[in-house]
Amino acid sequence: MTTAKSANPIRVLLAEDQTMLRGALAALLDLESDITVIAQATNGSEALKLARLHNPDVIVTDIEMPEKTGLELAADLKLTDSKARVIILTTFARPGYLRRALDNGARGYLLKERPASELAEAIRRVHSGLRAVDPALAVEAWSADEDPLSDRERQILQRAGDGRSSAEIAAELRLSEGTVRNYLSEAIAKLGAANRIDAARIARTRGWL
Amino acid sequence: MTTAKSANPIRVLLAEDQTMLRGALAALLDLESDITVIAQATNGSEALKLARLHNPDVIVTDIEMPEKTGLELAADLKLTDSKARVIILTTFARPGYLRRALDNGARGYLLKERPASELAEAIRRVHSGLRAVDPALAVEAWSADEDPLSDRERQILQRAGDGRSSAEIAAELRLSEGTVRNYLSEAIAKLGAANRIDAARIARTRGWL
DNA sequence: AGCCGGACATGACAAACGTCACAACGCTTT
DNA sequence: AAAGCGTTGTGACGTTTGTCATGTCCGGCT
Numbered sequence: 001m002t003t004a005k006s007a008n009p010i011r012v013l014l015a016e017d018q019t020m021l022r023g024a025l026a027a028l029l030d031l032e033s034d035i036t037v038i039a040q041a042t043n044g045s046e047a048l049k050l051a052r053l054h055n056p057d058v059i060v061t062d063i064e065m066p067e068k069t070g071l072e073l074a075a076d077l078k079l080t081d082s083k084a085r086v087i088i089l090t091t092f093a094r095p096g097y098l099r100r101a102l103d104n105g106a107r108g109y110l111l112k113e114r115p116a117s118e119l120a121e122a123i124r125r126v127h128s129g130l131r132a133v134d135p136a137l138a139v140e141a142w143s144a145d146e147d148p149l150s151d152r153e154r155q156i157l158q159r160a161g162d163g164r165s166s167a168e169i170a171a172e173l174r175l176s177e178g179t180v181r182n183y184l185s186e187a188i189a190k191l192g193a194a195n196r197i198d199a200a201r202i203a204r205t206r207g208w209l
Numbered sequence: 210m211t212t213a214k215s216a217n218p219i220r221v222l223l224a225e226d227q228t229m230l231r232g233a234l235a236a237l238l239d240l241e242s243d244i245t246v247i248a249q250a251t252n253g254s255e256a257l258k259l260a261r262l263h264n265p266d267v268i269v270t271d272i273e274m275p276e277k278t279g280l281e282l283a284a285d286l287k288l289t290d291s292k293a294r295v296i297i298l299t300t301f302a303r304p305g306y307l308r309r310a311l312d313n314g315a316r317g318y319l320l321k322e323r324p325a326s327e328l329a330e331a332i333r334r335v336h337s338g339l340r341a342v343d344p345a346l347a348v349e350a351w352s353a354d355e356d357p358l359s360d361r362e363r364q365i366l367q368r369a370g371d372g373r374s375s376a377e378i379a380a381e382l383r384l385s386e387g388t389v390r391n392y393l394s395e396a397i398a399k400l401g402a403a404n405r406i407d408a409a410r411i412a413r414t415r416g417w418l
Numbered sequence: 419a420g421c422c423g424g425a426c427a428t429g430a431c432a433a434a435c436g437t438c439a440c441a442a443c444g445c446t447t448t
Numbered sequence: 449a450a451a452g453c454g455t456t457g458t459g460a461c462g463t464t465t466g467t468c469a470t471g472t473c474c475g476g477c478t
Contacts (some may be wrong), residue, residue, distance in 0.1 A: 423475095428470085431466105442455100
């Protein structure tokens, strides 16, 4: 049983590392008469290669993937002559992610907790030049705070949240131990956290890490 | 377009909190002539209620869901007179999870990184009385270590990994602060970790938290 | 030229953390 | 009955962490 395609279907590239979801979505999208999935990638780098090769109309991509994230993929595509429009499809309703996605030129931002039917709709909207951003999230993002962390603070907080001690972090980054403690103290204060673990947790849930 | 069902299709209950995946899988499974999805749940408690109501042949469930996890669901079903067979469908290839799943009476354990076609196959196997455990993971689980943590240790390590201080944990659990420190010290030693954060991380990746 | 913010450093102090030894109690297992 | 384990506690000790004041250096903005 093959679904008849219209003369000029929307050509979609799917990038998602979870095979089961990728396969299921590809199958569902292919049931739509005006959409055809021309290629699938399991990470950002592969998606970039396939995008160059096939020149899709729309790229639907997850964020958290090995090799290269969907956000990095969007950024790289902006530097290319690709005319593909990007839709981010992710689990995470983090204002920080949405902001970065839009900054990197994405046209859509859709959550995996939405019904699958919305994906096809988003693809059509984006293909026709419109945007497709989850409305609830868009509102939240508007009122959401900026990332208050400097690069150094983020870098150090990441490692601290992974269980490294101040001394280890200092050695790795060629800093004095006191400096590392200062950065952590700063980060803890900025985030209103009780300690480094709490700070790392908060930063992660906001999409700042 | 409706797919013709055989006379006695396998009646499946799907429990998965991510709507997009749940919808896509339900749609795909319904395309199989010998399988019909009779109900869908977004968390473990709901699944339990629907299982009582509809008496499905097979329950396919995620692990990490709000309200009640898939592992808890499996445990609860064992206490019921339900004859439904449980298949765990999860992102996590953690031996600890697999072990708990089998202890709780699950008949199948499948990873989301496998192709969707394997899910239908697993449903058929399990329905006919066989098991369906991801082969690669089964091997790993065989050589995997037991969870060395006691309930108290696990309970305390969870909170510590969330950024709570020893004093806070002590107050919450009505223990002396010294006792909390002792448990954490024990857990850190057992896991070969450098500190509480490291210990929480290690325990989590092994599926012990 | 002057100002500001980020990166980096030091020293000092209090609080939190991690370790160890020791001890008591109750519940299984042998 | 004895041994073993999990739970709970105390006291003491050294280390790590978090805070603060203070200072230098550099690059960008006005």
